[in-house]
Amino acid sequence: AQSVSQHNHHVILSEAASLELGCNYSYGGTVNLFWYVQYPGQHLQLLLKYFSGDPLVKGIKGFEAEFIKSKFSFNLRKPSVQWSDTAEYFCAVKVRGFKTIFGAGTRLFVKA
Amino acid sequence: GAGVSQSPRYKVAKRGQDVALRCDPISGHVSLFWYQQALGQGPEFLTYFQNEAQLDKSGLPSDRFFAERPEGSVSTLKIQRTQQEDSAVYLCASSAIPSGSNTGELFFGEGSRLTVL
Numbered sequence: 195a196q197s198v199s200q201h202n203h204h205v206i207l208s209e210a211a212s213l214e215l216g217c218n219y220s221y222g223g224t225v226n227l228f229w230y231v232q233y234p235g236q237h238l239q240l241l242l243k244y245f246s247g248d249p250l251v252k253g254i255k256g257f258e259a260e261f262i263k264s265k266f267s268f269n270l271r272k273p274s275v276q277w278s279d280t281a282e283y284f285c286a287v288k289v290r291g292f293k294t295i296f297g298a299g300t301r302l303f304v305k306a
Numbered sequence: 307g308a309g310v311s312q313s314p315r316y317k318v319a320k321r322g323q324d325v326a327l328r329c330d331p332i333s334g335h336v337s338l339f340w341y342q343q344a345l346g347q348g349p350e351f352l353t354y355f356q357n358e359a360q361l362d363k364s365g366l367p368s369d370r371f372f373a374e375r376p377e378g379s380v381s382t383l384k385i386q387r388t389q390q391e392d393s394a395v396y397l398c399a400s401s402a403i404p405s406g407s408n409t410g411e412l413f414f415g416e417g418s419r420l421t422v423l
Binding site: 298 | 309310339341346347348349350351354361362364365397399405411412413414415416417
């Protein structure tokens, strides 16, 4: 069965530190890849997505992610985090069929 | 409305009670999904509708779970004879395009938090 693994469940950073959240998926075919974010008290919303083309994808608020097909990975990065980036981040994969499969999430806390 | 609306936001049920959770998707969105999110976990797929057709219900955990979208807009997720393990946040998401080989962005509601005592 397809699955999505997020390596870190909790990450604590100071403001201005760099961020990288790992995401690996298990599926050998064509995939659509997403990162969703849930800010405290808010609903899940799309951060960025990859369908095809340039494997380096840029999203909102300075986030980017790189699709590395050979590693089945789609890691999320941001060069300098802000206190307002405190949130839970979910990696998600869409394969054949209708469902989008989510990872367990990574809770990021940024210290001011 | 501007976004996906879910009700009730919070529901407490006694074990064995039936519950109904409502989702009002973004107007015109053809795709509608239900997800279950247990504490500390990511959303788990339950079922998918394209307009009024339920095309995938492979994620429904048992026959106590039933979903419908009779007119292709509002959807209801019904859980019969609730059990403690049904306690979770139930998320509804909609999308503007059919979810076949490709998919658009999922727009999520704020969820319905169900607690079964």
